[in-house]
Amino acid sequence: MAADPTAVGTDAAPRAAALVVADLPSAPAVWCSGLRKRYGRRPAVDDVSLEVGRGEVVGLLGPNGAGKTTVIKMLLGLVHPDAGEVMLLGRPAADPAARARVGYLPELFRYQPWLSAAEVLALHVRLAGVGVPAQEQRACLSLVGLAERAADRVGGFSKGMQQRLGLAVALVARPELVILDEPTSALDPIGRVDVRDIVLELKSRAVAVLLNSHLIGEVERVCDRVVILDRGRLAASGTLAELLGQRELRLQLTDLSAAAQERLAATGKAEHAGDWVTVALPADGGDTAVPDLVRDLVALGARVHAVEPGRISLEDRLLGILREGHGDDR
Amino acid sequence: MTIARTVLTIAALTLREASRRRVLLALAVLTVVLLALSGWGFSRLAAEAGDSTLTSGEARLTASILLNLVMFGFSLIAALGTAFLAGPTLSGETESGIALSVLARPIRRPAFLLGKWLGLVAFGSGFVVLAGLAQCVVVWATVGYWPPEPAAALALLAAQTVVLLTLAVLLSTAISPMASGVVAVGLFGTTWVAGVVGGLGASLGNDAIVRVGSVSRMLLPTDGLWRGAMHAFQDPSALVQFGAADVDAFPFLSTAPLTVTYLAWAALWVAMVWGLAAASFLRKDL
Ligand SMILES: Nc1ncnc2c1ncn2[C@@H]1O[C@H](COP(=O)(O)OP(=O)(O)OP(=O)(O)O)[C@@H](O)[C@H]1O
Ligand SMILES: [Mg+2]
Numbered sequence: 001m002a003a004d005p006t007a008v009g010t011d012a013a014p015r016a017a018a019l020v021v022a023d024l025p026s027a028p029a030v031w032c033s034g035l036r037k038r039y040g041r042r043p044a045v046d047d048v049s050l051e052v053g054r055g056e057v058v059g060l061l062g063p064n065g066a067g068k069t070t071v072i073k074m075l076l077g078l079v080h081p082d083a084g085e086v087m088l089l090g091r092p093a094a095d096p097a098a099r100a101r102v103g104y105l106p107e108l109f110r111y112q113p114w115l116s117a118a119e120v121l122a123l124h125v126r127l128a129g130v131g132v133p134a135q136e137q138r139a140c141l142s143l144v145g146l147a148e149r150a151a152d153r154v155g156g157f158s159k160g161m162q163q164r165l166g167l168a169v170a171l172v173a174r175p176e177l178v179i180l181d182e183p184t185s186a187l188d189p190i191g192r193v194d195v196r197d198i199v200l201e202l203k204s205r206a207v208a209v210l211l212n213s214h215l216i217g218e219v220e221r222v223c224d225r226v227v228i229l230d231r232g233r234l235a236a237s238g239t240l241a242e243l244l245g246q247r248e249l250r251l252q253l254t255d256l257s258a259a260a261q262e263r264l265a266a267t268g269k270a271e272h273a274g275d276w277v278t279v280a281l282p283a284d285g286g287d288t289a290v291p292d293l294v295r296d297l298v299a300l301g302a303r304v305h306a307v308e309p310g311r312i313s314l315e316d317r318l319l320g321i322l323r324e325g326h327g328d329d330r
Numbered sequence: 331m332t333i334a335r336t337v338l339t340i341a342a343l344t345l346r347e348a349s350r351r352r353v354l355l356a357l358a359v360l361t362v363v364l365l366a367l368s369g370w371g372f373s374r375l376a377a378e379a380g381d382s383t384l385t386s387g388e389a390r391l392t393a394s395i396l397l398n399l400v401m402f403g404f405s406l407i408a409a410l411g412t413a414f415l416a417g418p419t420l421s422g423e424t425e426s427g428i429a430l431s432v433l434a435r436p437i438r439r440p441a442f443l444l445g446k447w448l449g450l451v452a453f454g455s456g457f458v459v460l461a462g463l464a465q466c467v468v469v470w471a472t473v474g475y476w477p478p479e480p481a482a483a484l485a486l487l488a489a490q491t492v493v494l495l496t497l498a499v500l501l502s503t504a505i506s507p508m509a510s511g512v513v514a515v516g517l518f519g520t521t522w523v524a525g526v527v528g529g530l531g532a533s534l535g536n537d538a539i540v541r542v543g544s545v546s547r548m549l550l551p552t553d554g555l556w557r558g559a560m561h562a563f564q565d566p567s568a569l570v571q572f573g574a575a576d577v578d579a580f581p582f583l584s585t586a587p588l589t590v591t592y593l594a595w596a597a598l599w600v601a602m603v604w605g606l607a608a609a610s611f612l613r614k615d616l
Contacts, residue, residue, distance in 0.1 A: 073616065077433075078430060078433060079615040079616065080615060096437055099435060100436040102434070104434040106430040106434075108427035110426045110428045114346070123432075126339050127336065127432065127435040127436075166431065170431075
């Protein structure tokens, strides 16, 4: 771990030391440990630890009220955690300078209605303390499709336009970490594709992204890793391959002998529906599992009409994880 | 360095907000109406008094009282304006979510609060000083009366506004935008009334009632500063003219100038309330 444990949470940590830590290539973009928050007597976040590596895109998933937004706000110092440590880009989050290279699109996106879009961006550039030339700020506005409305007052913007402006605000100060809380909640279908392209573009520039979204397809397309929260707790986390590790194979078979059936059962759990058999493949089966199975089935006299890879979608997996966590009470 | 930049950026933003919101327009309209009305009133006064305006002690007394009365109007307008600007600009922003993206920037919350406060101070005191000065000019042009210490008077008027808006800032870190404005203006009015009651007590020779005024003047220094401002606006001869016994009970003349101790207390009060506001804002979950 790059985080020097003595530096965590001490405001007075020498600046020089912080800079050294910040420059370590291994310091993750986000590192938090044991975050807890309760509102009244209800725990909103309970012992959540997560990490986002440099240049990594991590999806934050979970049902409504799972605590995703609360976790994000605690990372940014907007909500004070009851317990736990946060490091951003290698610096303890107690130091505001840790957020110098962080861009944030809140779930509740509102910007000064009396300013124009261009003025909002200029304000955030000033507050971030980064010298971004006006031309680059304009480019940022056109990236989110607001180039023509740059001089208009934000008060007159539609909801989706405000969210687009929020994206531009998150991107304008040359961030190394971008935290997006439901960035597409108000966007039209084209806007959603735009956001996907933006995230992929950030990834190609090695900018880390923490993406909270209810659109699982979106998350599945762009994220390297996902973290699933449920009722304030970490329900699961891992790379997409790890979470979706369980692969399936669908086969259309006739003349299935008992020996062939045994061979199928030996591979994994098999479900029969007419001619069709769905068999779960072992995660560690390697590349040869499918050709080996087909060869053996043919040798055992079965006639193979079709072989299709069956995919478990992230959605199925997420629902499975949440059902398990709720003891199937949903 | 970075803190100074944050403070100045937020202060400039707050000024820009004030200038672009309807508050400014409303203030400007009220001010012009009040200036015009008082100009008309003072010119009537000059006409009644004839040519002996400057020599007549009576006329100077009336001019002093009227000037204080109109200035009270201005301080009320400034109080309403800043209190209702301080509410939306702080708790309104945290409620609507505007503060989320701003405070996620690498800035410290006290620096943000200081910027907001400075912007409001500049706006509020700028307004009272300009409007007050315009009023003095109107009085001078109509009846030829010029207050003995205009600079001190305007500064005290500005200080009164600062006290009130600091209170409004503290309230708006804890309660909703509208409520903070209403409570601040309500407390302002209450202290003024308590001050008048205290004055009545003084003219009746009742110490218990006098204490109502002095205690409220300590709790919220608006009324004390206001009395200091009146004293600097009014002609020194006005008190003699009015009759020493009853002047205590009269709300638009002040019998004594401010003490340095009281000014120091007001400054300390502002610092303490600001500190409370910063502590409350620092702990807030957004
Ligand atoms: N300001 C608050 N006061 C009281 N309770 C709160 C507050 N903010 C959040 N909570 C509670 O914390 C829990 C988590 O809320 P949070 O907003 O983090 O959920 P979420 O995962 O972002 O949900 P969604 O998908 O609906 O955005 C909820 O039970 C919510 O009621
Ligand atoms: Mg949320």
